[in-house]
Amino acid sequence: MQALGACEPHYIRCIKPNPENKPRRFNSLYILDQLRCGGVLEAVRVTQAGFPTRKLYSEFVDRFRLIVTNSAAPASSEDAPKLTKEIINKLALERCQLGKTKVFLRAGQMALLDSERARILASNATIIQARQLALRV
Numbered sequence: 001m002q003a004l005g006a007c008e009p010h011y012i013r014c015i016k017p018n019p020e021n022k023p024r025r026f027n028s029l030y031i032l033d034q035l036r037c038g039g040v041l042e043a044v045r046v047t048q049a050g051f052p053t054r055k056l057y058s059e060f061v062d063r064f065r066l067i068v069t070n071s072a073a074p075a076s077s078e079d080a081p082k083l084t085k086e087i088i089n090k091l092a093l094e095r096c097q098l099g100k101t102k103v104f105l106r107a108g109q110m111a112l113l114d115s116e117r118a119r120i121l122a123s124n125a126t127i128i129q130a131r132q133l134a135l136r137v
Helices: 002-006 028-037 040-049 057-067 079-091 109-136
Strands: 053-056 096-098 102-105
Touching (some): 057 102, 057 109, 102 109
């Protein structure tokens, strides 16, 4: 059991496109039955019902830091959870949970974060373009 616990097993599920194994023939009911029997559909359903987006604090902060700060310097591992909380509080995200090493987001929360990030980047690009134009004149 220690040997099993020490490794990270990954499983590859092979899906046969048709019972005859003929190329370019897809039997959708046959494929659906394989996915159902293999537990893939149930696993997807459970993931969607819970927290489908799971990001390490460092990854989350690297992507969304600009929502709370203009610093481009990478955050230390001690600062990442604090910055994550600041980002979540600034956008008033309620459908998320903070774990020991990851932030868990329910469906739709990542879209809100990405739209705010895109808004800030577009605003910054406009400022840069305006300054470049002013320097030319």
